[in-house]
Amino acid sequence: MTTFYFVRHGKTELNLSLRFQxxxxxxxxxxxxxxxxxxxxxxxxxxxxxxxxVSTQKRAMDTANYILKENNFLDGLTLQYHDNLREIKFGKREGVEIDHTDEQTDHLRTRPDLYDPTAFMGETIDSLVTRSTQTIEKLSEEYPDGKVLIVAHGVLLITLINSLVGKEKAKWREGGPLANTSITILEKENNQKNYTIKSFNDSSYQTKNEEA
Structure with missing residues (x-):
């Protein structure tokens, strides 16, 4: 059985300013x-x-580095960087302030099966899930009895996780958004197709901090 620990990156400046990242x-x-x-x-x-x-984006790599500095078992640990774990691409909307009244923004959040980013040259949900799933499946094959830490991004992780546990496309954003540095644990039995959630969007370990 492979156990995956999925962690979203820490809060960033663009998260704070509510812009597409x-x-x-x-x-x-x-x-x-x-x-x-x-x-x-x-x-x-x-x-x-x-x-x-780890995603090859700096916010994810930095988050992973801070996490690993605290780990007691670094000897022999394999560290990999994957372009397939980069966040969904928003095309012309990258860095733009999020308009919550926009139809496609609403689809992205609530009905990913209806999301169509063609007008702003963004990446489709199907592309996002296909590429990220390839990486997870490969890791589950290479480490059939291993513990795997994944550090990536909010939209990628929630859609990937919901897809892995067998939810239909319309529900791939269910339970989101994931909190920054929240931990979701999934298990994959070697002879099973779908994954099982053991812990979801857990940030209970975080101490309260008044800074936004």
Whole structure:
């Protein structure tokens, strides 16, 4: 059985300003985002991961680094970086302030099966899930009895997780958005197709912080 620990990156400047932050843009972690990552690392410090797979975007790589600095089992750990774990691409909307009255924004959040980013040259939900699933399936094959840490992004993770557990496309955003540095644990039995959720969007380990 492979156990996956999915972690969203820490809070960034673009998160705070409520702007689209997709696969073609990056933004520094806020001080609270760094603290969130450190706390997540402490929470996971006694788990001996076999591999850590990280998006090639800086906010995810920085989050992973802060998490791993707290881990007690770094000897022999394999660290991988994957373009397939980058956030969904928002095309011309990258960095633009989010308009919550926009139809496609609403579809992205509530009905991903209706989401059509053609007008702003964005990436489709199907493309996002296909590429991210390829990476997860490959890791489950390579580490059939392993513990795998995934550090990536909000839209990618919630759609990927819901797809992996067998939900229909219309429900791929169900339960989202994931909190920054929240931890979701999935298990994959070697002879099973779908994954089982053991813990979802857990940020209970975080101490309260007044900074937004």
């Amino acid at each position: 997709g696969g073609d843009i990056d933004s520094p972690l806020l001080p609270i985002g760094i603290e969130q990552a450190i706390q997540a690392g402490r929470y996971l410090s006694d788990i001996s991961f076999d591999v850590v797979a």
